[in-house]
Amino acid sequence: xxxxxxxxxxAILIWIAIYPTVTLVALLFGNHFEKINPLxxxxxxxxxxxxxxxxxxxxxxxxxxxxxxxxx
Numbered sequence: 001x002x003x004x005x006x007x008x009x010x011a012i013l014i015w016i017a018i019y020p021t022v023t024l025v026a027l028l029f030g031n032h033f034e035k036i037n038p039l040x041x042x043x044x045x046x047x048x049x050x051x052x053x054x055x056x057x058x059x060x061x062x063x064x065x066x067x068x069x070x071x072x
């Protein structure tokens with residue numbers, strides 16, 4: 001059984017997935033989110049989009065792409 005990747009490497013990988021996704025969601029839906037108040041509800045709406053995309057698509061894809069680096 002192989003060791004899991006180092007936490008700092010996973011943190012970088014997750015950041016690579018999250019940052020562009022948050023930016024894209026803000027660009028695409030920013031005007032709609034501005035209408036949602038208070039701020040915690042606005043944050044809930046945006047994270048409801050970002051988290052599933054990252055968890056089910058981007059992070060697994062990046063883990064495959066970056067497998068060698070993650071396991072050095």
